[in-house]
Amino acid sequence: SQTIHQWPATLVQPVGSPLSLECTVEGTSNPNLYWYRQAAGRGLQLLFYSVGIGQISSEVPQNLSASRPQDRQFILSSKKLLLSDSGFYLCAWKVQSNSPLHFGNGTRLTVT
């Protein structure tokens, strides 16, 4: 069966520090991969998605970047965190065009 791993679960980082969140998927090949952010008390915002290795689409201009170095690995990064980067970051995957998304357990990032 397919599983998705996301880590770390929680992270506290100072303003100006770098960020790297990792997500891996097991049990499937060539998935579409997604990074969402959920700010406190708000809905889900799609940040990046990828339909293949090295293919990244950005949905909103921001302080973050994403990379997909391997088929089932998706990384969210920042060179210098801002206070406004705090939030709950969710990785997700899917296969067929109209199939549902499957989410990881999320990473709660607090920038201090």
Next chain:
Amino acid sequence: GNSVTQMEGPVTLSEEAFLTINCTYTATGYPSLFWYVQYPGEGLQLLLKATKADDKGSNKGFEATYRKETTSFHLEKGSVQVSDSAVYFCALINTGTASKLTFGTGTRLQVTL
């Protein structure tokens, strides 16, 4: 473009009460519709789905019917439990949108004894 509108929360109910969370959508063509649930501190879990008009998705006592004539996908449960307390998200996906889901803003449900 695609959009999803959910009723504002929070919704507070007593245990065993009837639940309705409204969801309406705007989309061209024939989207697939989903309800996700997010328990505190966790990621989102797929609760139910419907892929064509008049389909009824159901799971764990929750139901939602895909109504194309009213562009709605309201979530219902006949008797809620304290363990149903969570945030519920309505979402849609449409062909030709690079497989991106469009989510509503979420509705927080609080069930009390």
